[in-house]
Amino acid sequence: MNSIEAIRTRASIKKFTDQPVSKDLIEQCLDVAVWAPNHRMTEPWRFCVLIEESRDRLIEIIASQLKSAGHHESHFVNQLVTSLTNSVETDRLKNKIKSSPVLIVVYSLPGNNPVVTKENFAASCAAIQNLLLAAHHFGLGTIWRTAEYYDGPKVKEFLGIPEQAEFAGAIHMGYSNQSQTERKRTSYAKVTNWL
Numbered sequence: 001m002n003s004i005e006a007i008r009t010r011a012s013i014k015k016f017t018d019q020p021v022s023k024d025l026i027e028q029c030l031d032v033a034v035w036a037p038n039h040r041m042t043e044p045w046r047f048c049v050l051i052e053e054s055r056d057r058l059i060e061i062i063a064s065q066l067k068s069a070g071h072h073e074s075h076f077v078n079q080l081v082t083s084l085t086n087s088v089e090t091d092r093l094k095n096k097i098k099s100s101p102v103l104i105v106v107y108s109l110p111g112n113n114p115v116v117t118k119e120n121f122a123a124s125c126a127a128i129q130n131l132l133l134a135a136h137h138f139g140l141g142t143i144w145r146t147a148e149y150y151d152g153p154k155v156k157e158f159l160g161i162p163e164q165a166e167f168a169g170a171i172h173m174g175y176s177n178q179s180q181t182e183r184k185r186t187s188y189a190k191v192t193n194w195l
């Protein structure tokens, strides 16, 4: 598959089979991710790979962090917190985290000023896109997800990430268990000014 074809045919996948992904394949994807452009060669991306039981530990940490943190910006998270004692809600969190055999949480390190921090975040997002495309090339499905609890102190401590690092994405990865979804894009012609 060439790069243009990979970009055009990649699609977010929400349902995965239970088939594990080999460590070698995960490493090959990460090896492609780090070839993203980055200003000043700061290489700001940090990856945390969770497979098997480490995902259960993450669920426990998220639940305890949400309970101790008070009010959240996200309505969904507030609902989740109020009802975390309810086993159905805990199952919801569990189902999300364990929806794929591999979860790669990506963070971006800050720079020594806001401009560099912003550039670093952009570079980390470029690394994520590389990761998604590499996975697609190797026959794996992915979805880039976000949730505010990944930016919390307990989760970062568990993942070995400095508190100042910024969460960029939670990448679910595995073999697809769904049919091709219809994807749409507005033509570039509508969003481009030629001067």
Ligand SMILES: Cc1cc2nc3c(=O)[nH]c(=O)nc-3n(C[C@H](O)[C@H](O)[C@H](O)COP(=O)(O)O)c2cc1C
Pocket: 010, 011, 012, 013, 143, 144, 145, 146, 147, 169, 183
């Ligand atoms: C920064 C970012 C955050 C995202 N967060 C979520 C998310 O939390 N949940 C979700 O279902 N999809 C999430 N997505 C995936 C988008 O919904 C998906 O890319 C979009 O629907 C386009 O579909 P495609 O990836 O198949 O082209 C996110 C994508 C990006 C780039």
